[in-house]
Amino acid sequence: MKLTLQRRQVRVPDGRIGCVLVLPWFTDPERGVVRCDAAPLLVEWMSETLARGAGNDRVVELRAVPGGGEIGAGPSAAGVLSAVSWVGRDGGVGGFALVAHRDDGVASAAVSAAMGRWTALLRSRRLLVTDMPALCRGGRRAARMIDGMARAATRSDGGRVFVVGRPVTGAPWPTGWEQAGVVCVDDLDAVPDGAPVAFPAHGVPPAVRAEAARRRLRVIDGTCPLVTAVQADAAAYAARGDRVVVIGDRRHASLPVLTACAGPAAEVVHDVADVPAAARARDAVSFVIDPGMAVEDALPIVTALRDHVPELAGHHFDVLCDAASDRAQTIASVSSGSELTFVLAADERDPDVRVARRSARFPAVRVVTRLADLEAEPLAGATALGLVVTRSAPAGLREQVVAALAGLGPLTCRRRSVDTTPYPVRAAGPVEDAPAGGAVAERPDSLV
Known part of the structure; x- marks a missing residue:
């Protein structure tokens, strides 16, 4: 990447005093259209930089400029576009660009400093992403059953389906369930007589089962086997x-x-x-x-x-059940193999954060609740990155983070998962002195 790194500064017919533009794309006269995948992140970084300094009255906007920054705007153009671009191994071109008004000294100085800092971040990186389903096999089975029950209820009489307890702790409510009439309740007191009821994968207490039977409710039992x-x-x-x-x-x-x-x-x-x-x-x-x-x-x-x-x-x-172990081992594998690990979660209390920190060979584990939580300083010295996506991660945050990292230099992205499966155990040969009838004496099923 370093061999193809190119800096450019041109005049553009845009830019106003008091505003810094971060471009989602621009046009290089030699390389053509340049994607700026990190632009949303750079908006956050630029806003923070201006807020801390003399430019705290400046605004930062994410938008393209007329002409996309092509040379030829002329010396009278008010905007100055500062850009960096590189060419990846596949021939794709990436980069980033900022625009400030030529007469706005504060904004121009901030842009110049930011371009220097961000250019120093550019390097080829490898990103290892956890590939973990939000639901275990039992949870997915229950979700399919509840989904089918909701569709049947909608088709028949437009009625609601009641789920006793959230199907899986920490997992997001499946898309479309609320519109389909799926209602989460804590107990059967909130369920009308005759309404369909679903038990989640983690089951319900015996008292709830007994009450459902007594009231003759229509029950779909999604309890994991x-x-x-x-x-x-x-x-x-x-x-x-x-x-x-x-x-x-x-x-x-x-x-x-x-x-x-x-x-x-x-x-x-x-x-x-x-x-x-x-x-x-x-x-x-x-x-x-x-x-x-x-x-x-x-x-x-x-x-x-x-x-x-x-x-x-x-x-x-x-x-x-191996689901919890597989999840922990997947996180551990990604975290231990990364110089810098980002954990996407709602907050620090997510249990996957603890797993990532416990297994990391390097101390750099950062919790990311929104794109602005990605910090420039830790990225400066990191080549091997890890991304742990928890159940509580905000929707769309993974895609935002991956795109932003791809905008800071060529990014090789790989998924990793651990999946434990049964291995059959068979006798190696005939058993000597077996009881009559060929049966092998066993310990009671309750003992291990």
């Missing part, structure tokens, strides 16, 4: 008199539902530090793992429980 299996285990362990240790993430919507399935026998454990208190029970102890918890976080808790309770029982690991 893995969640259903774990909830059934919790209820079964409690029914046989065990103390049920519920291992889960306090932020996940399925945890209170799972706890309700175990009833008074439940003892919630969030991390290894909670284990000693939970292990003091004299009763038999069984465990269940909330499907919303990352497996890597849950299994050390199981190990700690076994150290305290040698006769610990619990469900098989076949019912564990």
